[in-house]
Amino acid sequence: MKNSQNFINQNYLTYVHYNSPKTKEKRSLLRAFWVGGVICCIGQGFRYLLEFGLGLKGDELSGFVSMIMIFLGSLLTGLGVYDRIGKYAGGGSIVPITGFANSVVSPAMEFKTEGYIYGLAAKMFVIAGPIIVFGVASSVLVGLIYFVGYLIF
Amino acid sequence: MRTISFKNKPVIVATGTTSGPKEGLGEVGKYIDYVSKDDTFGEKTFEKAETKMLYTSIKQALEFSKIKEEDINAIISGDLLNQIIASTFSARNFNIGFLGVYNACASFTESLILGATFLDGGYFNNVICATSSHFSSAERQYRYPLELGCTRPPLSQWTVTGAGALVLSNKGNGPKIVGATIGKIIDYGVSDTNNMCAAMAPCAMDVIKTHFIETNTSPKDYDLIITGDLGAFGSRLLKDLLWEKGFDIQKQHVDCGELIYNIKEDEFQGGSGAGCSSLVFCSYFYNKLKLKKLNRILLVSTGALLSSVSSQQNETIPGIAHLVEVEC
Numbered sequence: 001m002k003n004s005q006n007f008i009n010q011n012y013l014t015y016v017h018y019n020s021p022k023t024k025e026k027r028s029l030l031r032a033f034w035v036g037g038v039i040c041c042i043g044q045g046f047r048y049l050l051e052f053g054l055g056l057k058g059d060e061l062s063g064f065v066s067m068i069m070i071f072l073g074s075l076l077t078g079l080g081v082y083d084r085i086g087k088y089a090g091g092g093s094i095v096p097i098t099g100f101a102n103s104v105v106s107p108a109m110e111f112k113t114e115g116y117i118y119g120l121a122a123k124m125f126v127i128a129g130p131i132i133v134f135g136v137a138s139s140v141l142v143g144l145i146y147f148v149g150y151l152i153f
Numbered sequence: 154m155r156t157i158s159f160k161n162k163p164v165i166v167a168t169g170t171t172s173g174p175k176e177g178l179g180e181v182g183k184y185i186d187y188v189s190k191d192d193t194f195g196e197k198t199f200e201k202a203e204t205k206m207l208y209t210s211i212k213q214a215l216e217f218s219k220i221k222e223e224d225i226n227a228i229i230s231g232d233l234l235n236q237i238i239a240s241t242f243s244a245r246n247f248n249i250g251f252l253g254v255y256n257a258c259a260s261f262t263e264s265l266i267l268g269a270t271f272l273d274g275g276y277f278n279n280v281i282c283a284t285s286s287h288f289s290s291a292e293r294q295y296r297y298p299l300e301l302g303c304t305r306p307p308l309s310q311w312t313v314t315g316a317g318a319l320v321l322s323n324k325g326n327g328p329k330i331v332g333a334t335i336g337k338i339i340d341y342g343v344s345d346t347n348n349m350c351a352a353m354a355p356c357a358m359d360v361i362k363t364h365f366i367e368t369n370t371s372p373k374d375y376d377l378i379i380t381g382d383l384g385a386f387g388s389r390l391l392k393d394l395l396w397e398k399g400f401d402i403q404k405q406h407v408d409c410g411e412l413i414y415n416i417k418e419d420e421f422q423g424g425s426g427a428g429c430s431s432l433v434f435c436s437y438f439y440n441k442l443k444l445k446k447l448n449r450i451l452l453v454s455t456g457a458l459l460s461s462v463s464s465q466q467n468e469t470i471p472g473i474a475h476l477v478e479v480e481c
Contacts, residue, residue, distance in 0.1 A: 004469045008342030015393075016343065016351045020386060021307040021421075028304070077300050086302015093302050102302050110298035113198040127301065 032092030035085065039096045043069050066097055073098030077105040103127040155335045155360075156367040162329040163272040163280075165479070166220070166322045168435035169213025171206045173288070173314030176424075176432065179414045184436035185315070186213050192289065192314050200234060203287035203316070207232065208243035210318040210435075211283050218279075218320040225249045225320070226277035229268050231260030232285045233312075233427050235294065239285050249281070257456030258353075258382050259336070260284045261317070261431040262475035265452075266333045268321045269477075278323055285316030286426030295346075295461055308348045310384050310425035313413060317431030319439070328442040332368065332478040336360040338458065340471040346459060350387025350422060352470035353455035357383060358394040360474045361453060365400060368478075372402045376447045379438065381430035381454035381474075382410035384422030409433035430454040442481045452477045 047065045050056045056064060076082040082102045086093045093099050104124055111123035125132065170185045177188030187209060194202040194209075207230065215222065228247060231254040232239040244251040256263045261284040268280035289299060291312040297303060321330070336356055343352040357380055365371060372378065383391055388408045395402055409430045410423035434452055441447045455474040464470070 004340075004342070004344075004467070007340040007469055007471075010342075012341045012355070013343065016348070016390065019389070020348065020351070023307055077302075080300060083300045083302045087304055089302075090304040099302065102300070106298040106300035106302075109300055110293055127297070 028090050031088055032090050034092070035089035036092030036095060039069075039093065039098055042072075043096070069097050070101040073101030074105045077102045078109065082106075100128060100131065103131070154367055155337070155363055156332060157266070157270065157334070158332045158368070159269055159273040159330060161273045161275070161323060162331055162480075163269045163321045163323060164325045164327045164329050165439065166320050166325040166327050167214050167218035168317065168319040168439045169210040169215070169217060170317045170432055170436045171209045171213070171315060172428075172432055175288075176313060176315050176413060179412070181413050181433050181437045184440050185432065186210075186436070192287070199287055199290040199293070200238060203232065203234065203239040203285055203290050204242045206287065206314075207239050207283060207285040207316040207318070208246055210285070210316040211243065211247070211281055214281060214283075214318040214320050214435075218322070218325075220279050220320060220322065222248060225279045225281055227252055227268070227271065228281045228283065229254060229264040230281070230283040230285075230318075231255050231264060231427060233257065233291050233294070239287075239290075240283075243285075256473050256475070257458050258286075258425060258427050258429060259454040259456030259473050259475050260427045261381070261434070262333075262452060262454040262477050265319075265321075265330065265477050266335065266475055269330045269333065272321055272323050275323075280321045281318055282321060283316065283318035284427040284431040286312050286314070286428035288312045288314045288426075291426060305421065306347045307421050308345070308350070308386060310349065310382065310410060310422045311414065312426040313382075313410075313424040313429040313432060315428040315432035317428065317433075317435035319435050328439065328479050328481045330477055331480050332364075334360050334364040334367065334476040336474040336476065338471045338473050340469050342469045344464075344467070344469045346464045346470070349425065349457040349459075349470065350382075350384045351390060352457045352459075353383055353472040353474065354387045354390035354394060356472040356474040357387075357391050357453050357455045358398065360476045361391075361395060361402070361451070362398050362400065364451065364476050364478070372400055372405050375405055375449050375451055377407055377438075377450045378402050378405045379430075379434070379450060379452050380406070380408045381452075381456075382423070382425035383408050383455055384410045384425065386422050387455075412437070427456075442479065445481050447481065449478070449480050452479060
């Protein structure tokens with residue numbers, strides 16, 4: 001039996017590659033830049049507000065800002081606005097923490113129809129799962145490097 | 154030989170079509186029997202909505218044909234959901250024999266070929282052929298949740314929310330199915346799941362070419378050559394591929410996916426899905442055939458045979474296309 005590799009028709013693939021419509025890179029980058037920037041500015045705005053208004057400091061401050069941004073991301077997802085922002089901005093709305101909230105809330109909403117346990121709860125981390133796994137793994141790795149570096153120097 | 158020529162020429166006596174609101178806005182929308190105002194059709198889940206849509210289409214086709222339910226021998230239908238649940242769940246409402254088919258988006262012509270063969274052989278008198286697809290149920294099965302904020306690449310297509318059903322009979326008036334060519338599965342090694350049109354174009358080319366050769370006809374003999382859901386880019390690929398083989402279909406070719414939407418937002422290449430060719434054929438083209446504005450057409454539904462598992466296991470995308478020749 002042949003496997004997938006045997007079927008490759010390189011001439012056709014090259015032809016398809018050169019003729020297929022391409023993503024408009026400059027436009028996408030510009031949109032991602034300004035929307036992503038605005039999201040970060042909002043975050044920074046909350047930071048100043050909490051820092052100078054409520055006098056929060058350090059971990060407390062960054063924790064609070066994250067919570068507000070996650071809440072806003074989730075709320076906008078629930079209202080059906082965030083996917084429109086994402087459609088326009090691409091990476092600009094995926095990279096900030098609001099994008100992470102969106103990636104957790106959207107499958108939770110979608111799979112609610114299959115019940116709260118096997119649907120909502122089980123499928124909640126379908127998209128965010130890999131981010132958490134590799135995020136935790138890489139933070140452990142970086143921590144180890146930092147620790148070893150601290151012992152040596 | 155992969156071409157069948159039907160001696161008794163089964164007649165398409167009636168059709169029934171249902172679609173979501175977006176499909177109703179396009180050029181084809183005027184010809185659709187029932188355009189729903191919301192895409193849930195009053196149901197709680199999108200799978201149930203698709204089931205209801207298919208059920209409504211079959212029911213409509215049955216009413217228009219004026220044939221009694223007990224005189225129908227079989228429903229042959231398919232859809233894109235896992236284990237074709239929309240088809241089976243809608244068929245449980247009827248007291249009719251059921252055959253489920255799956256060839257991805259080529260299911261419609263497959264069901265037509267099977268139905269016509271049963272009638273031509275004299276085994277059955279009346280058969281219903283139907284397919285459906287739903288944007289939201291397909292999206293959650295093959296891609297991402299609806300509310301996830303991600304962009305669509307320029308090669309992506311928009312799964313049609315719609316269902317089309319038709320009643321084939323061995324007597325009556327209407328367009329006749331005169332021949333068919335069964336396609337073979339062709340894989341040129343396309344692995345991009347967003348580029349299904351490139352995976353399907355070679356199959357359409359092969360089946361059209363085979364039909365021309367085996368029936369000894371040329372593109373000029375047909376009023377239209379209709380493909381299912383190749384989209385704008387796939388259509389271009391198909392024309393190029395056929396031109397390379399010595400057939401120029403530039404003048405005759407139209408694509409259901411290209412036709413169905415007023416491309417504004419982000420359907421990009423046009424519609425796709427099992428419901429695409431059935432919805433457009435059963436509404437727009439059936440109407441034109443009945444009014445004798447079209448005399449002889451080829452309907453080629455194309456399907457990309459991938460699943461979310463196969464693409465994650467780095468398999469390439471094989472494609473399939475079946476061809477049906479219809480005369481009025």
